Amino acid sequence: MRRKVSAFLVLPLLILLVFTAVNTYAMTEVGTPRRETLIVETQTPTDVPGQFNSYMQGTQMGFGIHQLMSAMMWEMDTITGEQFGEVAAGAPESNEDFTEHIVRIREGIRWSDGEALNADDVVFTFNMIMSNPGIGPSAYYNAVFKSVEKVDDYTVLIKTVDSFPRLALRFGVTIWGNDLRIVPEHIYSQVADVTTFKDSDPVVAGPYIVKAFDSLGKWILYERREDWEYSTVGAVTGKMPQARYILVKYIGDDTTRQMAMVNNEVDILCEVTPEMVEVMTAMNPNIACWYKDFPYATSDDPCSKGISFQMAKEPYDNPDFRWGVTLAMNFDEISVNIFDGVGRASALPILTATAAMQELYYIPLLPWLEAFELDLGDGTTIQPFDTGYALRMAETLKAQGYDIPSDETALIDMFGIGCWKYAPDAAEKLFVKAGLEKRAEGWYFKDQPFTINMTYLADTEAQAGRGLIAAYDQLVKFGFNCNLASESSATWDSNAATGNYEIGGYWPTGGITRDLYAQISGWDANLIVPIGERGAGQGSRWNNAEATRIVQAMSVVSPDSDESYELGMEFMKVATADMPFLGFHSGVKFVPTNSTFWTNYPSAENPYNGPWWWWSCFKYITTEITAVD
Amino acid sequence: MKFAKYVGLRILTWALTIWIGVTFIFFVPRMFPSDPVENMIGRIQSRSGQMDPLEMESLRKSLRIQFGLEGSLLEQYVSFLKKGLLQFDFGPSLMSFPTPVGDIIKTYLPYTLGLMLMTTIFSWLIGNFIGLQAGFRKKQLSSKFLEGVAICIYPVPYFIVALVLQIVFAFLLGWFPLQSTIITMGGFVIFIKSLLRASILPGVSLLLVGTGWWIISMKSLSGTVAEEDFVLYARYRGLSEGRIGWSYVLRNSIITQVTALAMSLGGVFSGSIMTEIIFGYPGVGTLIQKAILQSDYNMILGCITISIVAIATATLIVDLIYPLIDPRIRYS
Numbered sequence: 001m002r003r004k005v006s007a008f009l010v011l012p013l014l015i016l017l018v019f020t021a022v023n024t025y026a027m028t029e030v031g032t033p034r035r036e037t038l039i040v041e042t043q044t045p046t047d048v049p050g051q052f053n054s055y056m057q058g059t060q061m062g063f064g065i066h067q068l069m070s071a072m073m074w075e076m077d078t079i080t081g082e083q084f085g086e087v088a089a090g091a092p093e094s095n096e097d098f099t100e101h102i103v104r105i106r107e108g109i110r111w112s113d114g115e116a117l118n119a120d121d122v123v124f125t126f127n128m129i130m131s132n133p134g135i136g137p138s139a140y141y142n143a144v145f146k147s148v149e150k151v152d153d154y155t156v157l158i159k160t161v162d163s164f165p166r167l168a169l170r171f172g173v174t175i176w177g178n179d180l181r182i183v184p185e186h187i188y189s190q191v192a193d194v195t196t197f198k199d200s201d202p203v204v205a206g207p208y209i210v211k212a213f214d215s216l217g218k219w220i221l222y223e224r225r226e227d228w229e230y231s232t233v234g235a236v237t238g239k240m241p242q243a244r245y246i247l248v249k250y251i252g253d254d255t256t257r258q259m260a261m262v263n264n265e266v267d268i269l270c271e272v273t274p275e276m277v278e279v280m281t282a283m284n285p286n287i288a289c290w291y292k293d294f295p296y297a298t299s300d301d302p303c304s305k306g307i308s309f310q311m312a313k314e315p316y317d318n319p320d321f322r323w324g325v326t327l328a329m330n331f332d333e334i335s336v337n338i339f340d341g342v343g344r345a346s347a348l349p350i351l352t353a354t355a356a357m358q359e360l361y362y363i364p365l366l367p368w369l370e371a372f373e374l375d376l377g378d379g380t381t382i383q384p385f386d387t388g389y390a391l392r393m394a395e396t397l398k399a400q401g402y403d404i405p406s407d408e409t410a411l412i413d414m415f416g417i418g419c420w421k422y423a424p425d426a427a428e429k430l431f432v433k434a435g436l437e438k439r440a441e442g443w444y445f446k447d448q449p450f451t452i453n454m455t456y457l458a459d460t461e462a463q464a465g466r467g468l469i470a471a472y473d474q475l476v477k478f479g480f481n482c483n484l485a486s487e488s489s490a491t492w493d494s495n496a497a498t499g500n501y502e503i504g505g506y507w508p509t510g511g512i513t514r515d516l517y518a519q520i521s522g523w524d525a526n527l528i529v530p531i532g533e534r535g536a537g538q539g540s541r542w543n544n545a546e547a548t549r550i551v552q553a554m555s556v557v558s559p560d561s562d563e564s565y566e567l568g569m570e571f572m573k574v575a576t577a578d579m580p581f582l583g584f585h586s587g588v589k590f591v592p593t594n595s596t597f598w599t600n601y602p603s604a605e606n607p608y609n610g611p612w613w614w615w616s617c618f619k620y621i622t623t624e625i626t627a628v629d
Numbered sequence: 630m631k632f633a634k635y636v637g638l639r640i641l642t643w644a645l646t647i648w649i650g651v652t653f654i655f656f657v658p659r660m661f662p663s664d665p666v667e668n669m670i671g672r673i674q675s676r677s678g679q680m681d682p683l684e685m686e687s688l689r690k691s692l693r694i695q696f697g698l699e700g701s702l703l704e705q706y707v708s709f710l711k712k713g714l715l716q717f718d719f720g721p722s723l724m725s726f727p728t729p730v731g732d733i734i735k736t737y738l739p740y741t742l743g744l745m746l747m748t749t750i751f752s753w754l755i756g757n758f759i760g761l762q763a764g765f766r767k768k769q770l771s772s773k774f775l776e777g778v779a780i781c782i783y784p785v786p787y788f789i790v791a792l793v794l795q796i797v798f799a800f801l802l803g804w805f806p807l808q809s810t811i812i813t814m815g816g817f818v819i820f821i822k823s824l825l826r827a828s829i830l831p832g833v834s835l836l837l838v839g840t841g842w843w844i845i846s847m848k849s850l851s852g853t854v855a856e857e858d859f860v861l862y863a864r865y866r867g868l869s870e871g872r873i874g875w876s877y878v879l880r881n882s883i884i885t886q887v888t889a890l891a892m893s894l895g896g897v898f899s900g901s902i903m904t905e906i907i908f909g910y911p912g913v914g915t916l917i918q919k920a921i922l923q924s925d926y927n928m929i930l931g932c933i934t935i936s937i938v939a940i941a942t943a944t945l946i947v948d949l950i951y952p953l954i955d956p957r958i959r960y961s
Contacts, residue, residue: 029810029823047725047733047916057695058725134695134727139687170681196727215813216736216911252808252909255792259800260807459922490663490922493671500662518681527682534667534689536682 030221038243040268045250049217053199054181055135064248067618068222071182071205074172078610081356081512086232087182098165105154110230111184113203119150124185134195137179165558177616207231207241219249239623264596268613272590273462274339286595291604294402299344301587304352305464307471308506312531312541315434322579324430329474330422337470341393343585345416349575352509353586362417377433382426390415451481456505458486467584468505496539499531508538515559516568524551542580600626643945650937658929665723665924666692719931724923730931741912745897748835753890756843764851765874783841791834791907805830808909831908850882884955891947895940
């Protein structure tokens with residue numbers, strides 16, 4: 001009897017084991033062949049599964065929706081920072097004062113139900129946004145556009161209320177995606193209220209369609225369109241996305257993400273920390289990041305991290321104080337503390353040193369940076385730019401046993417053209433110039449003991465958080481009394497808008513294009529509101545008349561013109577002299593891939609695109625990722 | 630008359646508890662230095678870089694109106710009492726606007742209830758059974774062993790137990806998925822199969838940790854009762870050990886445990902955040918966590934109100950049936 005009971009218990013367990021083992025190696029948990037399925041992580045699950053309408057507010061576009069299905073007017077080459085037409089056949093043709101724009105629509109794109117994508121869809125989408133106040137950007141579209149009309153089946157005439165030179169930059173992709181996604185007119189025009197239409201069985205122009213989704217919001221399974229050559233990607237590149245299925249899946253917490261990657265249960269993860277990379281690569285040789293070995297990460301994320309000053313408060317409103325903080329910090333130590341020295345120095349305020357921006361702005365500005373001088377207030381000056389950082393960091397890392405190139409170009413690409421000097425004596429003079437007083441018991445400002453309150457975002461963004469903590473260590477070492485606090489995202493954004501901070505790990509940066517207007521338009525001093533109020537400009541409240549003049553001048557010139565570029569250079573000089581934001585490194589991202597089932601991911605050796613799986617450009621990466629034979 | 634007064638008083642206490650609880654939870658999130666509109670704008674900016682100043686201003690106004698944050702606090706509170714408390718209509722989720730909070734909770738609550746109810750009841754039954762053995766039959770080797778196991782497991786933090794199970798059975802052996810994948814499409818059999826597979830590790834982890842407390846508390850209670858005069862008297866009368874254990878020790882020890890069970894059952898509506906995070910199990914725990922982080926007032930209200938009502942109701946039910954379990958308590 002006992003034997004029978006044991007067999008009764010053990011047999012199902014054995015069957016379960018065999019079933020599990022077979023499943024693990026042959027099929028995914030959603031029933032597709034593993035070798036035909038590219039598994040990609042999404043950063044957050046969705047609470048509204050089956051909702052694919054991008055104009056319904058809670059839709060989580062990063063769940064593969066905008067990466068694989070959405071139709072953008074203009075897309076982005078993330079390596080060069082140049083836009084190209086996706087639904088549009090090219091750049092808009094604008095009149096002289098940029099109030100009328102002809103947009104040609106690309107021929108040959110079809111919706112996944114076979115209907116042709118044409119000017120009707122584009123005109124309908126613009127007008128749908130403008131006539132529905134429930135769509136987030138509706139009011140903005142109404143403020144910008146006078147009319148959007150069809151000229152013929154593949155030509156649209158867009159009239160703007162005022163001069164609008166940056167149509168493609170604003171309504172096309174520049175970083176992550178864009179809120180303008182063309183919808184099929186023949187579907188959406190039949191819907192009574194597009195803001196509550198879930199669109200659970202979407203008709204799309206992208207190369208993939210939804211095959212199935214989890215009603216609990218953890219995964220979406222996409223299948224390549226049979227007529228992929230008529231999709232946006234097919235029409236633009238003529239190339240077929242390689243994976244028949246793409247499973248976009250929420251993996252869970254960091255521990256689970258690492259285990260899933262090591263067990264080959266996922267092919268592509270979003271951002272991780274360097275410590276996680278070291279663990280994963282040690283356990284599974286098929287796992288790699290942008291670089292196969294150290295420094296692993298790409299430094300081309302367009303959001304540099306550093307420290308923001310609240311410039312509506314004293315003494316943070318004083319450029320001498322901000323420069324004092326800058327020179328009080330040992331950037332070499334900060335680098336090591338953040339990511340063990342990984343990352344390209346991004347010294348210019350606001351402008352991120354991506355590879356493209358380094359070529360466009362940083363290197364041309366180098367002679368000016370080397371000659372730039374600060375008046376220390378006691379009759380002496382200092383030239384604060386330090387071009388020796390790359391070489392120093394390379395030597396430091398070589399001494400630790402890392403394989404670092406010796407070629408200067410490679411070093412500049414890896415570590416940047418330079419950083420700000422560590423000059424505590426000069427910093428002390430600048431603080432005195434800014435009205436601070438050093439006494440035996442510490443620093444005083446206006447006869448009161450002076451304390452710097454520093455905050456950083458606790459939940460995410462390791463680079464920004466570690467940077468702020470490293471900055472805290474430096475300021476304490478210098479002799480300041482500092483408080484350090486982490487904030488959850490619940491209060492972080494609110495404090496940014498109301499200016500409720502002194503020094504924060506905010507990153508008012510981001511930009512990948514030659515024209516800097518989108519990055520700097522918020523620094524117009526006319527947008528500044530008092531502390532406690534929420535304004536439309538940057539929360540840092542930098543009040544600089546010359547910078548404002550440049551922003552306003554730039555707003556009316558063509559983004560492609562030399563004038564725009566020259567104004568951008570001028571802005572950077574003004575910003576450097578005033579130091580409204582102290583940049584540490586460009587956005588450093590550790591984004592691991594697993595080559596067990598799929599290969600040819602973008603990498604430093606094969607940089608055909610940036611490793612931005614969560615951006616809308618991912619659809620152009622799907623044509624290159626190939627199955628392992 | 631006494632019965633009516635007893636019941637009336639209990640119901641009044643129940644209603645008052647709920648009102649105070651939900652009023653508290655209505656006002657507290659609104660006192661946080663956070664703002665759902667700024668959170669939404671922050672999220673948009675963090676993923677797409679800079680936002681045109683004109684666009685930011687128009688978006689801010691539009692969201693404030695859509696989120697229903699325009700009226701005074703008092704107006705919002707009155708509206709909540711009318712709709713939320715009386716009709717359980719908590720309005721749209723601010724983080725998943727305009728999907729109603731009720732729809733989202735309805736999706737996840739069954740999974741929370743299924744897992745938590747099962748594990749709470751099973752751990753209560755197993756724990757009390759072992760605890761009774763350990764307390765009543767102290768000298769038996771099996772009792773000492775089981776008590777020892779409980780004492781060892783109980784102090785271990787839940788997340789350690791959960792992580793060990795996940796690492797051993799999901800990562801190393803591969804018997805279970807690292808993250809719960811429940812296939813809700815493709816038929817009932819597939820759904821049940823995937824649900825069971827996804828629930829085993831979370832369920833076992835909750836059982837292991839939950840049972841320990843019941844063992845220790847029941848052992849303590851039954852050990853005390855076993856020393857009472859009426860138990861000694863029963864022994865002198867020659868009653869069997871089984872009957873003494875069941876009818877004398879258990880019946881007198883279980884009353885406190887029933888109260889604790891009722892409170893635990895009320896608490897299951899809050900979910901188990903750690904289980905949901907570690908095993909990726911669907912549930913309302915992570916909903917509450919996300920709602921707090923994103924200042925989704927309506928979602929916080931929806932989830933916590935359900936929990937408050939559940940705990941208050943469980944307490945009310947226990948109060949009402951207490952005299953039935955323990956004849957020493959009268960309706961007075």
